[in-house]
Structures are given as C-alpha cells and as structure tokens.
Amino acid sequence: MTPGHPHSYSHDSRTHPAPPAHDHEAHHHGALASDTAAEPAGHGDHSGHSGHAAHAEHAGHSGHAGHSGHGDHVAQFRRLFWIMLALAVPVVAFNSMFASLLGYGLPDLAWVPWVSPVLGTLMYVWGGRPFLTGGLAEIRDRKPGMMLLIALAITVALLSSWGASLHLLSHELDFWWELALLIAIMLLGHWLEMRSLAQTSSALDSLAALLPDEAERVEGEQIATVSPEDLRVGDVVVVRPGASVPADGRIIDGAASMDESMVTGESRPVRRGTGAAVVAGTVATDSGLRVEVTATGDETALAGIRKLVSDAQASSSRAQRIADTAAGWLFWFALGSAAVTALVWSLLGMPDSAVVRTITVLVIACPHALGLAIPLVVSIATERAARAGVLVKDRLALESMRTVDAVLFDKTGTLTRGEPTVTGVEPAGARTADEVLALAAAAEADSEHPLAKAIVGAAEHRGLGLASARDFTSSPAEGVSARIEDTLVAVGGPHLLERHGTAELPVAEQWRDEGAIILHVLADGEVIGALRLADEIRPESRAAVDALHAAGSEVVMITGDAEAVARTVAGQLGIDRVFAGVRPEDKAATVASLQEEGRKVAMVGDGVNDAPALAQADVGIAIGAGTDVAIGSAGVILASSDPRAVLSVFALSRATFRKMKQNLWWAAGYNLISVPLAAGVLAPVGFVLPMSVGAILMSASTVVVALNAQLLRRLDLSPEALTSPRP
Template sequence: MTPRHDRDGHVATSRRAEDHEAHEAHESHAGHADHVAQFRKLFWVNLIIAVPVVAFSTMFAMLVGYQVPDVPGGRWIAPLLGTVMYAVGGRPFLTGAVSEIRSRKPGMMLLIGLAITVAFLASWGASLGLLDHELEFWWELALLIVIMLLGHWVEMRSLAQTTSALDSLAALLPDEAEKVEADHTVTVSPADLRVGDVVVIRPGGSVPADGRIVEGRADIDESMVTGESRSIARGVGDAVTAGTVATDSGLRVEVTATGDDTTLAGIQRLVTEAQNSTSRAQRLADRAAGWLFWFALSTAAITATIWTTFGSPAAAVVRAITVLVIACPHALGLAIPLVVSIATERAARGGVLIKDRLALESMRTVDAVLFDKTGTLTKGEPTVTAIESVGEVGDDAVLALAAAAETDSEHPLAHAIVRAARDRGLSVPRAGGFSSSPAVGVTASVDGREIRVGGPRLLEQIGADEVGTAAGWREEGAIILHVVRDGAVIGGLRLADEIRPESREAVDALHRLGIEVVMITGDAEAVARAVGDDLGIDRVFAGVRPEDKAAKVSGLQREGKKVAMVGDGVNDAPALAQSDVGIAIGAGTDVAIASAGVILASSDPRSVLSVIELSRATYRKMKQNLWWGAGYNLISVPLAAGVLAPVGFVLPMSVGAILMSLSTVVVALNAQLLRRIDLRPEASSRAALDRSSGVDRRADNRSGVRQ
C-alpha cells in the first residue's frame, strides 16, 4: 500500500489487517486474472493449430490458388484439427451461447456460437461429401475462433486490472493494539478488542477501534476519514475513530465500537453497496450483436424459404449457411476490445490509468464534476501564506525566528514554517532548549532570548492581543499562529491549505466545456468558501461527513446530472463508487484508487480534462468501429442471401470472406488512430479552452448558488 504521512511528518507504512470481505473481493479479482490466463493460453494454442487447418483447407486452397499438400491422410488434417479447435477454442463461446439462451438475451456469444457451429457442421458435411464442396469452411472456422479469442483476451485483460477497495480500507487499521490490563499493557490484535477495553495510543500511532478518550490530549489527524485538512485537538471525553492518527501526544482510549460497528466498517459497506449498484450496465457491442443475431437468423430463414420456393433445396442450404457464416462478427468482436486496449495503453502513457471501461465510456456524458478539496484542488498540506510583523521586526525576521523555534518539532505546521523560511532563502539561527506543549505551542531559546510559537492559548497565557489582521484571516478559515519574543508578540503567521496552481485552469476549462464544477469537503464553511470563491466554483458543500459525501453525489444525480467525482482519501471512497465516474488522484490512498474507475497518476486536476478528451475520442472510435463491423454484415448478408439474384448477382463466399477480413483490418487500423491523442494535462486543458466559444463564465459562476 502507498506510504502515508502521519501528522508528525514521518512516513508510516499502512499495515494490513485480515478481513473476510476483502478476501472475497480478492477472490473476485483472482477470477478475472484466471480468465485472462485462460484466454491467453487458448489464443496461442489455437493460433498454432489454425496454421495447418487453413493450409489443408481445400476451399481456402481454391480461393488462394494453390494445391493442398499431398501427404498421407492430408484430406483429414483440416477436419480433425478443426474439430479440436471447435471443441477447445470454441468452448467459451459455446458455453456463453448456452447462457444467453437460458437468460433469453441473445448477443455476441450466441451469434459466435451459432456461426462456428454452422461452419463446423457444414464443413464436416462437405468433407464427407454429403454437402456441396463450397460449404467447406474449415479455414473460416479456424480464423473465426482465433480472432474471437484474441478479442476476448484483450477485453478480459482490461477487466482484470481492478483491485480491492475493501482490502485497502482494512489496511488502515494497525496490526496490533496495546490493551491496558491492570498496571501493564499487552499487545493484541484489533479484532480481539471488546467494547469497554482501554488501549494506549502512542504519538504517531493509529487508533485501532472507535472509542472515547479517557486520558490525555492530542491533535488527531482525521483527514483519512473526514477529509478535514487540519488536525483536530481532542481531549478527555472526545470521540475518536478507527484509522485516525494521534500526531503529537499519547492517549488512552476506551473502546466504544469494534468490527462491523465502526465508522470504517460503515464506509466499507457504503463502498460495497455503491459498487454493486453501478456494475450492471449493458455493453453497446452486446446490444449490437443481439440485433445482428436476429437480423442474421431471420435473413437465413427468409433466404432458405425463398430459394427453396424459387430455386432448389441444395441452393437454399448453400445460401442459408453462407448467410449465417458471413453474419458472424469478425470485426464486431474486435471493435470494442481493441479500442479499449489501445485507449487504456495510451492513457497509461499519459498518466491516466483506466480501471473500468464503463467509466471511460461514461466520462463523455458527464455534466458535473465534483472535486474533493483537500489534496485535490489544494495540496493537502499547510503552507505559510501571509506574515504580519509588529513594531520594528520585519516579516523575514519573524519567519526566521519562528522557523528556528520549530526546527526540532515534528508537527506539520512546524514543517510548513521551516519550509517557508527555506523557500525564502532565509538564514535560520540555531535554537536550544526546545520544548512543546500540546494545544499551546513550542518554546526555544534563540540567541539567548525566549521564542515561543503557538495559537490562541499561547496568547491567553501571556495575556497578549493577536495581530491586527488575525480577524480577517480567521474569517477566511486560516490557521493563525503568533510569534512571541521574551513575552511580547512580534508577529503573526497565516497558514492555509495551498490551492494548486493548476486548479484554476482546470475549473475554467471545465466551465468552457459547459460542465458544472462542484467542491465537497469536510473542512469548515469559511475554509471551503474561501477556496470556492478564489477558484470560481459553482457550488460548495462544506463540513460533509463521509456518509454524506455519497448522499451529495446521489442528490446531484437526482437532479438529472451525470456526476464525476474526483478525490484522494478514504472519506471519498463511497462517493467515488456512487458517482457515474469515480476519478482518484494517484497520490492519494489505496482505497480511493481502488474505489475509482479512473486513476490520475499525477495530482494535477487538469488531468480530468484528459479523461474527458480520451472518453470522447474513444467513443467516436467505438461508434465508427461498430459501424464498420456491423455495416459489413448489414450489406453482405442480404447480398449473400441473393437479394440481387434477380439481376444475376449473388455474393460468392470468397468475396464475402475477403470483405470480412477487410472490415477487420479497417477496424484495427481505425483504433490505432487513438495513439495520436495528446493526453498531457496542459495539452488537454489548452484544447478545451481552444474549442470553447470564448465566453468566460467565471464571473457568472462567482455569483452562483452556494450550498
């Protein structure tokens, strides 16, 4: 699992906990992998067998113009090996055809199964001399099975890329918990904890179960569960959630909920329900194959009737069987899988990982993009955004002294201050006598003078007033720290979650495409409103708990909107699964990635434009390929049936076979054109702006409805 930074700044490797549901999800994933291996093996085996089948097919030799090799028993090589291919290579399609018959939903599998069965029976009849020699289709049967196995191998490989969200959720819990027994502690598994047990949480440690603090006070990092960008001060009597982290001090927590009753387990259930509710979309190619099945079957029946009535029974059999074999969708079988395979490969090279083909198809219809704030539109870490000095002390001096005092601290705010001083190129003096007090601040000696950095409680202790701009900073939801030298305030620091520079361009580009931009966050209203106003976002949902995030997505969907959710935390997982398209920032948590259909390798929100561009281009290629694949059948089937027989033209089997191969080549070449798309975030954003009408909606959006 991706390493996770705790609030002390250390990299804490997430620990894996055994979970029954995660195990079931893993088995499902393993099933996809088994199917990939199955189709890969079948393809290569049947490709090898197909070579002698085609070479010894008398009909193929007549079409190409060569003599079948004269070897002992040569006339039986194609029939015998063709039978092996039908039984082994054709088995997945035959079993699929039986399933479609039982479900009364004819589609691709039934059409393929019908074609290979007709070709198999007709070829044996021709080989035994019972039917006309023109009905020897061994070469066609071999190529048909090989091409269909290739298409299904490509498709199953894309499906097998899925990972388990539930396994990632369980991995947030620590491997062990320290349970208090009498006057000592014992190490137990979190699964063995019971309501009423008291556990010790070390500084930087994860909470193993939902509980209530009975001793101690600490800043709790709840961002993995609530999305709140700032650590929250928790003391005796406050509730804590499994999976959260005590950043700066140790705690004793009484367990109030375990197992399925915890908040984390509730999120797991939400993810499972949302994923199951969005996994039943009908594929376009299957619908086309279903229509083509009835078209081919009815055409074959009409053909047999007409040729029997106005021709001869022998001609009727030849024409009807030719219709059924020609109707088999060589190109249609590759139309979707090949496009998806190239699109996903091209996307991966552009930093976009497509896990769910349906998500890729749906992205073109999205008319609302819901961004999580923390870690998506913003960097997800505090940054010094303003300094106000008091008296003769300059801004740089205030920041340098604050950085000196905070150098030995492991708190994220301390890291932000030290980083700001380094970025400004300031000379930070050495400090000694460092000490920290939870919820108050830090104290250190710099050049013989006492320097303290802290929040409101520090000012209460020394009886000092805050700097003049603090009230305005507070209204914007910023974190405010004061720097005190020898008991006197010398300045204030404004810290906030910094907005990504790319976010504004992404929002503007989405607006130009006519897409509504919504922001959702667990942060307070003031923080969310400041970011929303700065970026010109249409709607802002603030103070949203994890269970409510999925509900907000559902609310937008009830308004008739197709919603894409972009997030990076555990708190986003249910909403990612509930949305029409879930997009996870790759720098986020494994559970967010596992719950999404699309993953952005970078943290650049402009990559959402890349997904839209790819979705639209992929859909165009799918439609074009479906028309090429099905269009061949719509034209060749009536010709093979003899619709132009009254004027002396009947489509020969050889010409039909050439057209069939040509349509497959066209479909393959057309799919290759997807490789020309530039999916770099800046290129996609620029393209969206270039295609727009030039009307800047940003001013209008600033006055839009806020929620």
Template sequence: MADDEVRTARAHHGARGHHEHHGHHSDADGHDHGSHTGHGHQGHGADHDHGDHVQVFRRLFWIMLLLGIPTVAFSPMFGSLLGYEVSGWGLWVAPVLGTVMYVWGGQPFLSGGYDEVRAKQPGMMLLISLGITVAFVASWGSTVGVLGHDLEFWWELALLIVIMLLGHWVEMRSLAQTSSALDSLAALLPDEAERVEGDAVVAVAPAELRVDDVVVIRPGGSVPADGVVVQGAASMDESMITGESRTVRRAEGDPVVAGTVATDSGIRVRVGAVGEDTALAGIRKLVADAQNSSSRAQRLADRAAAWLFWFALGAALITAVVWTIVGTPDEAVIRVITVLVIACPHALGLAIPLVVSIATERAARGGVLIKDRLALESMRTVDVVLFDKTGTLTKGTPAVTAVDPGGRMTVDRVLALAAAAESDSEHPLAKAIVSAAAQRELEIPPATDFSSSPAVGVQATVEAQTIQVGGPYLLEQEGVRELGIADRWRAEGAIILHVLVDGDVVGALRLVDEVRPESRRAVDSLHDRGLEVVMITGDADAVAASVSDELGIDRYFAGVRPQDKAATVSRLQEEGRRVAMVGDGVNDAPALAQADVGLAIGAGTDVAIASAGVVLASDDPRALVSVRALSEAAYRKMVQNLWWAGGYNLIAVPLAAGVLAPIGVVMPMSVGAILMSLSTVVVAANAQLLRRLDLRPDTVTDSAPHRQEAT
C-alpha cells in the same frame, strides 16, 4: 499504480492538514452492474476471478492459434484461394484439427450460447455458437461428400475461434489489470503494526492483527486498524478520512480509524475490526462489483449481437425459402450456410474489448485508474464539475502567506525566531513555518528546551530568550492581546499564530491552505471545453470566496456540512445538469456515489476511492481533463467500431443470401469470409489509434480539445 507509488501518495496525504495544537479555531464546520452475460464468461468457470479468466483465455488462444495455422493451411478451400491443392492424407488434417478446435476452443462460446438460450436473451455468444456450429457441420458434410466442396469452411471455423478467443482474452486482461490496480490500494495502510505482547512490543503485519489486540501508535505514525484509544491522547490527522484539514483530539475511549495519523504524541489502541469488517474488505467487494460492471457501449454491442442473431436467422429462413423455390435444394443449402457463417461477428467480438483495453491502458499511463467503464463513458456527457476544495483544488497543507512584525522587528527576524522555536516540532504548521524561513534563505538560530503544549503552542529558548508560537489559547494564557491585523486575517479564514519573545507579542503569522498551482489551469481548460466549474467546501464563505476568485470558479457552496454534500450534488442534478464530483474524503463518498461520475483523488481515503468510478492517482486536478478527453475519444472509437462491425453484416448478409442474384451477382463464400476477416483488421486498427492520445496533464490542458482526441 505501483505499490510504492500508492504508499507515497498515502504518505503525502497522511501528512496533510493544518491542526489544532496551535489552538486555532476556524469558522468552518468541522451503477448499473450488469452480469456481463453478453459475453458468457459465466459459462466458462463462473467461480473463477478475472485473473483466472485471463489465464484460461490466454492459454486457449495460443493453443488454438497453434492448431489453427495447420487447419487453415490444409483447408482445401483456402488452398484453392491461394492456388495450391491439398490432397492425400493432408485432406484429413483440417477436419481432425478443426474438430478439436470446435470442441475445445469453441467450448466457452457453446456454453455461453447455451446460457443465453436458457435465459432467453440471444446475443453475441449464441451468434458465435451458431456460426461455428454451422461451419463445423457443413465442413464435415463437405469433407465426407454429403455436401458440395463449396461448403468446406475449416479455415473460416479456425479463424473465427482464434479471433473470438483473442477478443475475450483482451477483455479479461483489461478487467484483471483494473483488479490488480485496485488491490494495490491495500498498500495505503501502514506496512507494519506494533502489537503489545505482555511487556514487549512486537512488529507484525496489519493482517495479523486480531480483535482486542493492543497496538502502539507512535507520534507521526498511522493507525493500522479501526479501534478505540485505551491509553494516551493525541491530535489525530483525519484528513484522509474526513477530507478536512484540522486535527481532532482523540483521548481514552475515543474511536480511531485505520489510516489516520497521530500528529503530536503516542497512543495505544485496542483493535475493534479485522477481516470482513474492515474498510479493506469493503474495497475488495467493490473491486468485484467494478469487474462485473458492463458499460453502455458493451450493452450496445450485446444488443447489436442480439439483433444480428435474429437478422441472420430471418435472412437464413427467407434465403432457404426463396432459393428452394427459384433454385435447387443444393443452392438453397449453400446460400443458407453462407449467410449463417458470414453473419458471425468477427469484428463485433473485438469492437468493444479492444477499445476498453487500450483506453484503460492509456488512462493508467496518464495516472487515471478506470474502475467502472460506465463512468468513463458518462464523463463525455458531463456539463458541471464539482470540486471539493480541501486537498483537491488546494494542497490541504498550510503555507505562510504573510508576516506582520508589529512594528518592533523586521519580517525576517520574526519568521526566523518562529522557525527556530518550531524547528523541533513535527506538526504541519511548524513545518510550514520552517519551510517559509528556508525559502527566504534565513539563518535560523539554534533552539534549546523545546516543549509543546497541545491546543496552546510551542516554546523554546533561542539566544537566551523565551520564544513562544501559538494561537488564541497562548495569548490568553500569557495575558497579552493579538495584533490588529488578526481580525482581517480571521475574516479571510486564515490560521493566525502569534510570536512572543519573553512574554511580549512581536509579530503574527498568517497561514492558509495553499491553492495548487495546477488548479487554475485545470479550471481554465474545463471552461475551454464548455464545462461549468463549481466548488464545495465546509470552510467559511470568506475562504471559499477567496479561492473561487483566485481560480475563476463559476460558483461555490460554502459552509456545507459533510452530510449535506450529496444533497448539493442532487440539487445540481435537479437543475438538469450532469455532474462530475471530485473529492478525497469519507465525507465526499456519498457525493461521489450520487454524482453521475465520481472521481476520487488517489491520495484520498479508501472509502472515497471505493465510492468513485474513476480514481486519479495523482493530486493534480488537471487529470480530470485527461479523463474527459479519453472519454470522448474512446466512445467515438466504440461507436465507429460498432457501426463498422454491425454495418458490414447488414450489407454482407443480403449479398451472401443472393439478393443481387437476378442481375448475376452472387457473393462467393470465400470472398465473404475474407472480407469478414478484413473487417476485423479494420476494427483492430481503428482501436489502436487511441494510443496516439496523450493524457499527460500538461499536454491535455495546453492543447485544443480536438487535437487531443484520436481521429
């Protein structure tokens, strides 16, 4: 996500929520991270981050590619394959450049192979090291005449190093892109803070704040750092932290959290946490954890490489014994070296990294940030999707859904007067009322003498009349009774505001958290894919039932306290279900972590994002369907590539060993090498088919699942 997109997301989310200054009281209550040793990156600069690895492997790949072209061209065996002869000084080009490639370009694999030997966990790096070392020694033996010309593999050595470096570069780049995207989440904090310095207020970057600094938070502004209120009081929009939409009153001595918004008045805050103690530092740690997470498919590739190592070694030993008995020592050496070189997994080195890279790229274009590859793979096995209601299935912002004029005025007149009184307020409820009047194209009369009273409501003079809009405290203060419709609206969990003209009630407004128009299509699409959809909310049962009925949700959990959300996930898992949880607040974080797959809405809190394996950049719940489609397609590509890469070796190695020699069929080394390189092309081409996957929510949800998965 670009920084400006992230800021826009936080700005939208920061403005969310219906609040208490109108005095409404609702019934609602308030991985396995592998070391990645299978690729031996620690052997090539363990202290560098993935950005450094990208530079290392990219530079090494291009240098080795430049050296590899003349190495292949001047390789005598390659020349004989294409029908030309290498002679004279040209005979020494391949040995010299090949040696440089082995020592320099092969260093990451040799050191990685050494690490695998020390760890007693043979895998991909050791198999590559074995292949290039055998090819290097045999080629020099052939060049100086100790071994036959059939064992000159300079071109195969060059191709092997270049292809393996390409695979590692691709993998490191995909991880680094994930890192940079996660780092950009830091932009969710405000761009600058206003620090009190003596009698002056100075704008500084949040990073420059220190513990005990005092900062000014203006109405509508967000808190730049965790701290304590030292002056003033305000209704704080903490929806980005709690996920719930009501404001919380914060006065002197109360704690406030970075990213929360003062909705109605300014406050001063003493900073209490900076540096490593902040949530941002925690996110950076999770970035590192996410980078080091190795997926099931990657571990499968590492296991396949380990089995191939022992398979190749066993085949080589058997080949040596058998050919020494039935043939000559020279033939035995040729067969053994051919087996060991062919066994080196060109395609296996690219099988997973290419798919992961393309999948994460496609996901990013579809507004999905893959933090943990394991989460992406697990998504295909999920059978229950658990949605948090507020801000996920609903917009998290109030909307006027009904107006009762009480018999004295028209609906339009009541709404116009309420909008006039609220027009100078920045409160989300006020904006909802003004927006409703604008949608009806009503003429809003001008207002003067505007005033706002937290927890009561607003007052203004409109057309020489005193107009008041507020909740129960306003009615109590004025000594008037609410309209009869209020009881039914309250039972439905709605926010109720009454409109008073010169102290008399003339109407009531019903406001509710508006359901996203995309939510119904997301639920329908998940049902089409055979998934059960469940909703969880802290709101009252009536509210939950209303939203559940509207969206066609299978079951819901209402009145769930924030601390009990993770227990609800556990209960579903105890039923034998695999659960994907979608949420956006701090109270969702434990549930996101508990779920088999945690998906955070990108406009949500940093803590929720940090607890999730997948981040949805938009608020569109249909993006979840995109993740499911991508998971299914990517996993299939990984398995196909592993079968092709590993299966080729299972066939090619015995042929290279000469199992069909009794009937006169012996695979020449050159043919085996060419076929091995072709297998790499097949794996790469198969991975590229993922690019055909369209992850835009409207196309994924409008199309049948099988058409959305790359074939």
C-alpha cells in the same frame, strides 16, 4: 505508523516519525482557525467538526462495479487464444477450400483431408465452448447478442464443413478455415475485452490496512500486545505518538492532535482530550493516549465506511455494451436473411442453392471485425491513457465519462495540496515580515510538526538564514519556544497569547473569516507578528476548473472542512457549488442527491472518506497520490495529483466513443452489404457473392477496424494541450 518511544508524549519528539503528509492542514499546538469554538480549558486545539461521528448505512446506485474473477478470465482467455491460434494454423493450411482460394496445392496423402475436420472439431468443442455456453445463456435470457451470433456461426460452419468433408454437401460449404479463424479472432477479442475489464478489489483490503497490526492492551499493571481483533468493549489500550488507534473508543487519559484525514477528510489534526471519542484508523500525531474501547469489528466507523463501499459496488448495474446491442440486431438480421434466402431459393426450385446460400449467409453474418471493434479500441485507449498517467480500471467508467455534466472534487489533497503552507506574514512594531518569519522558523526548526515544517520551508523558500536556537521546548496546548541569541521566541495559538496576557493582531479576524490557521510570534513576551497558514491551492486547479466550465460541466466541491475554508477556496477557483462540513457517510448521499437532479456525476477524490462517494458516482476518479482504498473504489485513477488530468479522461472518453461508433459502422456495414449479396439478392443480374470475395471483405473489414483504432494513439492528452484556449 511506527510507535514512538514509550515515554515520548511531545509532538516535537525526535523519537517517532512525523505524521503522513497526506491531507495535513494541522492545528498547530492550539492554532486559532476559522472554526474556533469554546472548548474546555486544556484542550489546545479548536475544531468545529465531528467528522468521525455517525456512520449511517447508505447504499446506492453506482455507475461502475467491481468485476471479481476477471483476473482469472484474462488468463483463461489468453491461454485459450494461444492454443487455438496454434491449432488454427494447420486447420487453415490443410484446408482444401483455403488452398484453392490462395492457389496452392496440398500433399496427396491419406491423412491430409482429415487434418482440418479433426482439429477444427477440437477447436469448436474446446475453443468455442465460451461462446456456446454464452449463446445458451443469451437464449435463456431472451437477449441475443454477440455470444449467440458467434455460437450460431461456428455451429453452422461446423455442420456444413462436416457435410462438405463427407461429401454430403457442396464443396463450397467447406468452412473449416473460416471456423478456425472465427474462433481464434473472437477469442482474441474477448481476451482484450477481459483484460480491459480486469479490476482489482483492493478497496476493502485497504480499509482494513488502516488498522494497526497490533494493539497494546492494559492488563492490570502490565501492557500486553494483542491483535485488534481480540479487543473487546471496555478494554483500555495505549496509543503511542505516531501510532494508529486500533478500535473506536473514548480517551480516558491524555490529549493529542488526531490526524483524522484518512477517515473524515478533515484537513487538519483535531485536538482530542479526555472524554473525546476517537476513531479506529486515526493517528495520534503528537502525544500518547489511553483509550477505552467502545466499539470493535463491524461496529466501528471504519467498518461502516467499508460497508458503504461494499454496498455501493454490489448494488451497481452494468450498462449494456454497444457491441452487444449491435450483435443482437445483427443476429435477427442474419436469421431473417437466412430464412428469406432459404424460402426464395426453394421457391425458385433450386434446393441445393438454397442450402448453400442459407449456410453462407449464417456463417458470413458473424463478422470478425465486430468482435474486435470494441475490445481493440478499449485496449488501445487504456494503453494510451496509461502513458498519459490515467489508469482505466473499469471500461464502463471510461465510456460513461463523456456523458458527465457535473464534476465533484474533494478539496483536500485534490484541489489543494493537502498540506499547510505559509500564505501570509503580518509584522508588528518595527519588525519586518522577513524578520518575523526568520525568527519563527528558527524557533520551529527542531519541531517535527507539519506546521513547523511549513514555516521552516517558507523561510527557506525566501532565502532567509536560520539562526541557531537553544533551550527548545514545546507544549501541545500552547506552542513552541526557543532562545535565539538573547531573545526568547515563542510561536503558538490562543493559549500562548492568554498566558502572556496579550491580544492578537487585528488582521487575525480577517484571516479567521477566510478559514486560515493563525499563529502569533512573540519575542520576550511581546507580539512581533502573526503567520497565516492554509492548505495551499494547487496552481493547476484554476485551469482545470476553467477548462471544465468551457466543456459545459458544472464544478462542485465537497469537503469535511469548515464553511469558511471551503468558501475561500471555492471563491479563488470559481467553483459553482460547495458542500462543506460533509461527513464521510454523507459524501455518497451528496453524490446521490446530484444524481437525483438528473446529473451525471464524476467524483474526484483521494481519501478513505471519499471511497463510498467514488463508488456511488457515475464515474469515480481517484487521485493516484491518495490512499489505496480510494484507488480501489474508483473506475479511473490519475497517477499524478494534477486535477487537470480529469480533462484527459473527458477527452479520452469522447475520442474512444467516437472510434467505437466508427468501428461498429465499419463492422456492421460489412454485414449489411455482404449478407444480402451472399443471399443472392443480385442473382437476377448474374451476381452471387463468392465465399472467396466474402473472405476478402471480411479480412478488409477487420484491417480497417484495427487501423482506425490505432489512430487513438495520436490523441494529445497532455494537461497543457487540454487547458490551452482554443482558437
């Protein structure tokens, strides 16, 4: 926020920018709303919320975690893959076994036979290092998986190939070409996997970014510009109109409508006067303040939320990968098959065949397709998702979405637009609704307040012409007034009615029960009508809720707003459960309570106050139009603000999991068939699987996996397709 003019304390001043549109459902100069409560005289707005209050620490389980360092790993695997691919070309091309398989001859030069052994060994030491160290780690953890399976295969291939190159073993065991391809393809798979797991850690940085870069500290008669980090408890700071509060504090001079939406989720600016507490990162939308600092650094509410996000991310545990589970079983399957092979062929008195068959089994047991099965699907799924406006930051969040049975929506900015709109006009006397709205809009035309813009916008939407106004004045406690032709028109809340000694219209009681913002319009001191304003529900929200119900999910809404506001929105959308008046630190606890009921929870939100809950949920989904911190805390980000996009995540998760299972069956199926054949199970009937046939099957399995993954590109993720009734 850019500070306004030093002496500009009116919310309608042209000298400072309007407050951010995000999450605004403003109390307009004393607007009467559902949570109206007694308040000391002079406090123009009424809010029943203390959304910025306590910030008790809470850490909990999260279904997804940050992956620090994955950006480096992506670059390392990418670079290593291309280097190894370049080395693999001569290894394969100059390998005599590969040449005999394809039927071409090699030059009769002394150095030719050594190209494959030398470069192949380099590939093993350099390109195979990630798998060798990973295999050792799996041995230490006693959890054999993909890394150990790859390490076993490339090590056996290296030793047997050197034995064949030195003529110590049969030429059938010349596996240099297989070693090179195995390393290159597995590096490709891991590069794709690391790319899909890469996640920025922007959440905590974005929280810090809410604080202003500078603070204006009162030092005697002077005002000094200092860093917020230099503030101490007891300092007095000046907060200009439109500027952020640099530290938690207490107002000692002035009153302002505070936009706390970024921290508390409260959808309307809340009036704060002398003695009221204010929170670091919140914005004084209309007037200047002097604030005495009561907390700095780690003691602020913003720091408390930051710690909640950090704890939830750090305490989360990663689910075991499906491919690793399959690889663990295949490891024992390969090892057992090799042992049985060696024993049987040795007992048959054929030790040479025992060595050849055993080594062949161990090498062939590591299918190229298994290393690509999951990464290829995830890579294509994330690319397909991006084209549909869904950014997948955490692969496990995408995998987990298919199991979700409760979707928890934040209200403001997610199910609603997060900005006020005129939803009703009640005329009085001989006036028509259009006349009332046109006069109110003309009076508000010079105001920069969010509610003023909503009124002007409603008049323009109805095609009403705005008369020119003069003598415009505004009062944060009462409202605005302007002379239109010969009529003095005023628009405001309860204090305006009190000053003129007039009563509100009867319809105001009903609107108040529905949680609406109520403004009355006066002409020459007489009430000529009332305006009902509310945070507009997105037209797509009902379709999203209905489609989620059809998919078997419970739909829950959580908000920092008052009970009446939440109840009205929930009733219109058909939402199952509502949590209203929830403070930021309690949102994560609400998610945890649903999880304790046995629910798999997806949280959809867009504010800083949603960040801990997004991190706590099994799947955190951030609306892309929301704040950077919410985006940083989520595993999935929706580029649009359309809540129907949540259905895209569901559809993509289910389709991705289905493709993963199919690919694993193809990849593992190759092993289940080829390993026994390579071991010689059909030798009694005269058939032993040649390496050439094994290589063809290996390639065919990889091609099938790749083609099957490509079918994900045909998935229709458009909101219209996902919400249309099924025949």
